[in-house]
Amino acid sequence: MQDHVGTRLERLDPKLSLTLRDHVHKALRMAILSGRFAPQAKLNERQLAEELGVSTTPLKEALRQLETEGLISTLPRRGIVVLYSRTWAEEMILARAALESMIAHLAARRIDRPGAVALQATIAAMSEASSAGDAGRLIELNEVFHEQIHVASHCVYLARLIERQRFYDEGTRRIIHSDPDERARALAEHRLIAETIAAGQVDAAERAMRDHVVRSGEHYLRLVFSGQSPAGD
Incomplete structure (x- = not known):
């Protein structure tokens, strides 16, 4: 079930009841837990925002939440990488x-x-x-x-x-x-x-x-x- 960062994510509906940041966070967290991104895979913010159909603002907020949970980390000279393994x-x-x-x-x-x-x-x-x-x-x-x-x-x-x-x-x-x-x-x-x-x-x-x-x-x-x-x- 593992895949690379290029795998398309399902576009989100901004009109859904949760905040857009919550939906982005939930979608990315599920992608990580389901093995869509291999351990140590680098996440491209612009590409993820495009695939989800959102701006980079809710995406950055969601990524910060995922980092708090320990699923990803921002590393010097490498950017955002997946820690879940x-x-x-x-x-x-x-x-x-x-x-x-x-x-x-x-x-x-x-x-x-x-x-x-x-x-x-x-x-x-x-x-x-x-x-x-x-x-x-x-x-x-x-x-x-x-x-x-x-x-x-x-x-x-x-x-x-x-x-x-x-x-x-x-x-x-x-x-x-x-x-x-x-x-x-x-x-x-x-x-x-x-x-x-x-x-x-x-x-x-x-x-x-x-x-x-x-x-x-x-x-x-x-x-x-x-x-x-x-x-x-």
Whole structure:
């Protein structure tokens, strides 16, 4: 899935509800997370602005935001380069697995009856979306599902840490849920997570969440970084 900076990006509609800078930022971030730009690829501002159909002003603002997130960097004599690589992606997957599994552990310990019912309702809705092949709806429900677990865990510190993973989670979900087989596997894993949390099985919930995040993360790596060495930088 990797490509060079010359790959055309989808033009944006300036009338969309988010600010133009937000749309530029989201489009470029998704392009990076999907492997459109190889690690260390140099980004040409004028070319990117032309492809997106925007001026350089919102583009520069979006690039500054991406640099804050660590996905790109401005280097002396080289300009703007992409930092995101297989190595970084692997680390983010492991970090998310550690955080989400501990949150699931605490959710299984602390969840109440309404929380358990809400989780099961979300699983039912996810099953319907999966059967209908509605990837967009499934991505939305995926985010709802994990947020319900965060709420049930009553975490404060861990919730703040996981917040830094949100931009990565959104991007990778859009990539892997385009695959029908992956949607089926993810649904089964989510169902197991919900059942173990609702039953108060703390160790099983922790293990189910960790296994799910790691497996889906490995699938993402195969889709985006196939053929790239683990160092990948």
